[in-house]
Amino acid sequence: MLLLLLIASLGFSAASPALASEDYPEYWLTHLSQVRYKFQVLSSSPKVILIENFLSDVECDYLVFKAKPNAQRLVIFDGDGNQVQSKIRSSEGTFIETNHGNPLILSIEQRLKDLTGFQKSESLQIAHYGQGGEYRPHFDYFDGSTDKGADVITRFGQRYATALAYLVSPTSGGNTIFPKLDIKVAPTKGNMVLFFNVDKNGNVDPRTLHGGAPVEEGEKWIMNRWFH
């Protein structure tokens, strides 16, 4: 029962706002300490958590194998909520459909749900950066205090939290950086970084500004999951 209430609070659908403010996002830490993953809290406010070996080598390799044939230049949301190509993001990738029945991917999706409590999300996005590829610092959330941001949230939904896992590590470069928190995460195959873009009161948190530093040598593949 308690678990159900906690899950509801994470999805901002709890009947009691008090529950949401008391438990969000502490649930992750409580839950993480009960599961088998080793984790490090890189920032406690906003929560930025590194989970070691969330994905096995086989899972990483399979996701890349599935995504590679369909990878295309990735787009970003512009200020009007349109998806456009931009020089701030030089990577290719694709989405992997939810519920396509592949047991390996279903297992990853189930673990993401179990870990975070979020039941609603976008399809998994797989992205590739070649040498020099980068994603300059940006926010994953939409700013509901502007008319355009509020419109995108109504049409598309808010990205409350992000999970970003590394599938192929570059030889050098390609850290995930959080400039306002002075955090650099090494893109180690199988590891995953989780962060909350929106605080417990529903306010977007600009300290979650983050990006992918340029790949200096080799290539980098990642998996993104945005929770709504």
Ligand SMILES: O=C(O)CCC(=O)C(=O)O
């Ligand atoms: O590549 C990275 O390390 C960051 C990627 C990212 O921020 C994104 O895809 O939204």
